[in-house]
Amino acid sequence: MREPVIQVDHLTYTYPNGFEALHDVSFTIEKNDFVAIIGQNGAGKSTLLKNLVGLHKPTQGNIIVDGVNTREISVARLSTKVGFVLQNPDRQLFADSVEEEIRFGPQNLKLDKAEIDARVEHAMEQTGLIRLRREFPMALSAGDRAKVVIASVIAMQPEIIILDEPTTGQDRRGCAQIMDIAKEFQRRGHTVIVVTHAMSLVAEYADRVIVMCKGRRILDGPTAEVFAQEEKLKESFVLPPQVTRLARAMSAVLPVDHTILSTQELSGCIAARVQANQM
Amino acid sequence: MDEIILDVFDASFRYPNAPAYSLKHINFQVRKGEFLVIMGENGAGKTTLCKMLSGIIPHSQEGVYFGDVTICGLNSKEHTLPELCQHIGIVLDDPESQIFTTEVLDEVAFGAENLEIPTDEIQRNADWALQVVRMAGYEEKDPTRLSGGQKQRVAIASALTMQPEILILDEPTSQLDPIGTIEVFQVVRELKEKYNMTIIMVTHKSEEIAQFADRVLVLHEGEVLAMDTPQRIFRNKEIVDKAWLAVPQVSMVAVELEQSGIPLDAFPVRLEEGVEVFSALLQETEARI
Numbered sequence: 001m002r003e004p005v006i007q008v009d010h011l012t013y014t015y016p017n018g019f020e021a022l023h024d025v026s027f028t029i030e031k032n033d034f035v036a037i038i039g040q041n042g043a044g045k046s047t048l049l050k051n052l053v054g055l056h057k058p059t060q061g062n063i064i065v066d067g068v069n070t071r072e073i074s075v076a077r078l079s080t081k082v083g084f085v086l087q088n089p090d091r092q093l094f095a096d097s098v099e100e101e102i103r104f105g106p107q108n109l110k111l112d113k114a115e116i117d118a119r120v121e122h123a124m125e126q127t128g129l130i131r132l133r134r135e136f137p138m139a140l141s142a143g144d145r146a147k148v149v150i151a152s153v154i155a156m157q158p159e160i161i162i163l164d165e166p167t168t169g170q171d172r173r174g175c176a177q178i179m180d181i182a183k184e185f186q187r188r189g190h191t192v193i194v195v196t197h198a199m200s201l202v203a204e205y206a207d208r209v210i211v212m213c214k215g216r217r218i219l220d221g222p223t224a225e226v227f228a229q230e231e232k233l234k235e236s237f238v239l240p241p242q243v244t245r246l247a248r249a250m251s252a253v254l255p256v257d258h259t260i261l262s263t264q265e266l267s268g269c270i271a272a273r274v275q276a277n278q279m
Numbered sequence: 280m281d282e283i284i285l286d287v288f289d290a291s292f293r294y295p296n297a298p299a300y301s302l303k304h305i306n307f308q309v310r311k312g313e314f315l316v317i318m319g320e321n322g323a324g325k326t327t328l329c330k331m332l333s334g335i336i337p338h339s340q341e342g343v344y345f346g347d348v349t350i351c352g353l354n355s356k357e358h359t360l361p362e363l364c365q366h367i368g369i370v371l372d373d374p375e376s377q378i379f380t381t382e383v384l385d386e387v388a389f390g391a392e393n394l395e396i397p398t399d400e401i402q403r404n405a406d407w408a409l410q411v412v413r414m415a416g417y418e419e420k421d422p423t424r425l426s427g428g429q430k431q432r433v434a435i436a437s438a439l440t441m442q443p444e445i446l447i448l449d450e451p452t453s454q455l456d457p458i459g460t461i462e463v464f465q466v467v468r469e470l471k472e473k474y475n476m477t478i479i480m481v482t483h484k485s486e487e488i489a490q491f492a493d494r495v496l497v498l499h500e501g502e503v504l505a506m507d508t509p510q511r512i513f514r515n516k517e518i519v520d521k522a523w524l525a526v527p528q529v530s531m532v533a534v535e536l537e538q539s540g541i542p543l544d545a546f547p548v549r550l551e552e553g554v555e556v557f558s559a560l561l562q563e564t565e566a567r568i
Contacts (some may be wrong), residue, residue: 015424017424026412033469039456040456040458040459041427041429041454041456041459042429078284087427088375105376119337127460141321142321142322155538165427169453169455170321170483171321171483171523171525172320172483172525173320174321175525197454199454199457236456237456237457238456238458239457239458241386242486242527242528242550243528243529243531243532246532246550249551249554250557250558251562253561254558263532263535266529267533267536267539270532270536270557271539271541271559273564274560274561277397277564278567279566279568
């Protein structure tokens with residue numbers, strides 16, 4: 001049993017206008033997990049994230065992050081435990097250079113200079129930004145701008161990083177680069193939570209998937225198990241990745257005993273069958 | 280089907296103070312009723328091209344502009360933006376920047392009101408537009424409080440209410456859930472088939488492109504790298520690699536099989552084509568035993 005880093009306990013969140021965005025949601029996220037939260041627009045995903053980082057406090061229920069109740073800690077203190085990358089990263093950019101942008105967070109933690117320098121270097125190295133350190137952030141490509149925001153969050157050295165639709169509007173290269181950075185963060189022992197509509201990326205990177213629908217958690221489990229439930233996913237306007245649907249549609253001619261999540265898996269199965277038949 | 284509704288002739292554009300041109304000698308034509316997708320990596324010039332096709336360049340974006348863009352027979356240089364707006368609608372990639380009223384219905388009706396369309400017609404169009412983007416029932420809601428995907432759909436409804444002949448959509452589904460994405464593409468197909476509307480859409484969503492688009496224009500470093508059917512574009516490895524195009528997973532499976540020395544009779548780009556091609560391959564090898 002691994003150590004829980006986030007415990008959401010009977011969370012209900014109602015906006016001041018009376019709209020109940022989350023209803024009695026409970027789950028635990030364990031240290032070093034890579035969790036994707038998926039579901040239709042308006043399902044409550046962003047509201048959930050804002051509760052996890054303390055921007056919203058539960059109307060009912062509790063959230064314990066790294067042993068601390070979010071009601072009992074300031075957003076600033078909580079941000080040293082949970083880093084949050086917003087849906088539109090451009091809104092987080094304001095400095096004149098990439099390096100300054102990344103330096104801003106650790107500087108506010110009043111760390112000594114050597115520690116700040118080390119964190120900034122580490123964050124730039126982890127995100128491949130060293131060659132761009134003197135560039136003006138807003139002049140960078142969309143992919144590089146997103147990386148700057150992720151680097152500035154990593155420099156805070158949070159235990160957990162939360163990314164809200166990090167690949168929106170990114171091309172294929174940008175998507176892969178951003179998700180690879182998140183994966184590397186997990187490899188270094190941290191916990192990653194990502195909200196996304198890109199199901200092929202969920203299949204490729206996430207270990208566990210939580211499906212939200214109308215403010216409730218309707219599915220939760222290992223990625224392959226969740227993507228096996230196509231009908232249930234439709235309730236929240238989600239489809240499994242195309243390759244998963246393709247494999248299922250071919251099950252009469254190519255029976256496979258598990259849920260296919262990648263193109264390599266499917267082409268491997270087809271190739272193995274073709275070669276076995278040719279023997 | 281062959282009437283040319285949009286003609287771009289040797290068009291180039293450079294932003295003020297930018298060292299290089301964002302678009303270089305662009306030439307292409309779009310037929311009436313066509314659904315054209317613009318693909319390309321970040322920074323390839325896709326959004327700049329949308330601004331050029333809609334008259335924002337040269338009218339409200341400063342910079343150096345050469346060439347000619349003819350929209351429904353009107354050269355964009357010689358006609359004002361309000362004149363061009365009678366024919367062409369555009370939805371930008373940041374829906375937030377387009378929202379400024381306090382009720383969804385006002386938001387959706389605003390553009391059409393400025394075009395002096397009769398009020399009852401605006402009401403009918405707005406109802407229809409909200410219906411097609413699955414936002415009926417939200418008429419009185421505050422648009423600023425909607426989720427990203429809902430804002431995106433309101434922005435599309437605003438453009439639809441004006442019933443333009445040409446509709447330009449810059450990444451209209453980037454924040455939408457998978458089924459919401461398919462629905463927007465279905466709406467686009469309906470606009471094309473029922474109303475003969477011409478649609479130009481910037482998107483990276485290759486699976487829907489393969490399913491719905493007539494042609495794909497690939498931009499690379501400000502130039503047109505290719506313009507062809509989705510089938511021919513996704514099959515062309517050189518173009519796919521050079522422009523970092525996302526390719527449908529069904530096509531990826533085909534590429535991987537060919538790379539491992541298994542030739543295929545056809546190159547699938549849609550799910551049902553994949554089922555057919557790969558099933559036939561398996562049945563054929565089985566029959567040989």
